[in-house]
Amino acid sequence: MDNETSLRNERKRGSGVKVVYDILRDEILHLELPPGSPIDEVQLSERFGMSRTPIREALVRLAGEGLIDTLPNRSTMVSQIDFLNMHSYFDALVLMYRVTTQLAARYHRPEDLEIVRARQAEFAAAVEAQDALAMISTNAELHLAIAEAGRNPYFTALFSRLLNEGRRILRLYYQSYNDRLPRRFVEEHDEMIAAIAARDTDLAESLARLHAEQIVAQVQKLLVRGDRLDVKL
Template sequence: MRNETENVRVRGSGTQSVYAALRREILSMALEPGSPLDEVRLSERFKMSRTPIREALLRLAGEGLVTTLPNRNTIVATIDFASLPTYFEALTLMYRVTTRGAAARRDAKIMQRVRARQREFADAVTAHDAFGMIEANREFHVAIAELAGNPYYTTFFARLLDEGRRILRLYYSTFDDRLPRQYVDEHEEMIAAIEAGDIDRADRLAIDHAAQIVRQIQEYIARDLERPLTIEIP
């Protein structure tokens, strides 16, 4: 009577789908940092046993997206504001290295993909879609990293950018219109420098771009700290 493909999923896809779904929800801040991830509840939600759930959580823990508290539970990894300065330092370095590398290599084929991401970013800006901007910006820079052709850089940089997605989501509501348009222009300049093979100019643009983003986030945080504290009594 019932569609026989209803409850049957492809063998091996269980862990993968749970991993992808949780990862998306964590990075989009749909799952708040610190919120508990119960294996039993997740197994009910995804309609599978605890084993694939556990394996997905293990992968997420390996990427630092969740924290496993032994014999207790797993929680969404918290954002450590104290380590933001070191994060910015690493982010700036990778911005520079990947942009320089891309200028040194400049592959026309991958350059098309970079342009496509840039268009998506510009579209998100005109649509005032803050979330879309964050995602497209991430993809834009990962595409540049792939153009640089060093997989060690790409994976490390992608992880840093993902961490940044969560931080930016925290402050998406305070996005104003000025900065995003400036980012579009800066991206265009980066593309031009890469296509011209001008490594030094690419490096300078990366430094400025990174500094701009760091300033923006720091300003958001400072603005946030000025707000009167809301004391919650549980």
Template sequence: MSGSSRETTRFAPRVKGSGVQKVYEQLKASILDLSLEPGAPLDEVSLAETFGMSRTPIREALVRLAAEGLVSQLPNRNTIVAPIDFGALPVYFEALTLMYRVTTRLAAGARTRAHLEVMRVHQAAYARAVREGDVLGMIGHNRNFHATIAEAGGNPYFTGLFIRLLDEGRRILRLYYYKSFNDHLPRKYVDEHDALVAAIEAEDAELCDRLAAEHASQIVAQIQRYIAVDRTRELSLASGA
């Protein structure tokens, strides 16, 4: 992705006021859906022009994004969208799977009727996105569904960590869906989400743990298959003569 000024105009209209939160939210959304690709430059001057404000709120928004690991500052003080560290995926998957399990298990013992209602709202939105083939919708609603489960568990430390992991995973899933889309697994995830909600409502912690572990395992395997695909196996180099 080239030309930070040209790129930033694609995702953000001008906004008025201090706008730190708006800049933060719009940049974050563009990073997570890969409108701003890993490694893309984030020039404060160009961003300030795009958003129609001074560099101070831009700088503050970038600091927040850096704290979440979504942007990186280079030794020359230039800022870029943080690269995706594929070498760290094994430990990322470990943390993600653990958070799926612990947050779902805790939700079984602490959920309220209001939590269940919000889970079902996000689940319905996810199912609708699957039916419509809306990739960004699926990724976003899936994140919100599991974030609500974490919030129902009542541990803000687990919730904060899990949301960060879910957001980081949105970039990885978007890479996967760039190349191909097969709705078999998303349709299966609809049923698995329904089963998770039913287990949480029944306050069955053991079942929640098992279902969450199986759900996380399939997501991890889905991403691993994409990363490990070898397209050269079916590539013929034989002469056509």
């Protein structure tokens, strides 16, 4: 944290909020700040070497995305994962998988596919290395790249939020990821990308649906088995 405070003087005006926002967002999504962690403004202002004002602005933005919860006049903390309404999450996730993939098949441009294929290569590498944490990240990046090729900012924004929420959920279970499924996911991704490149919207949508439903079924199996990790950092 010293290297953060040392940047105090070289910081450009207006960049402070973004730095705090990006770092906290990362720490929340990577569960370095697990759900329920207290967020203290003065502590953060000391850590980042700036006053509470830009800290608060970053927190307001995080709250707007549902990553932290603020109780008026009281503590603010990293938002809990709502395991009770998980089916709402799965419904939304599957639908966004479907619609973004379909739109990608319809509206993508050649340069989009390069990015998508690069992301897929990163995902395949993570699978090859059996790096579960990297799989989660690169999978989200891949599907976000597909969504961006679909060029609908409303869907992309919701999907991005869902994928981020998914990172937090999956991290709780990532040790269970070391089975045959990841390699299957690589193949499914390849099929989806081929359907997108061929502009076959129906095939792309149905592949995305199957893909998403497999993921959901896998996570649900972990949920009912209750073999959640105790994350303590």
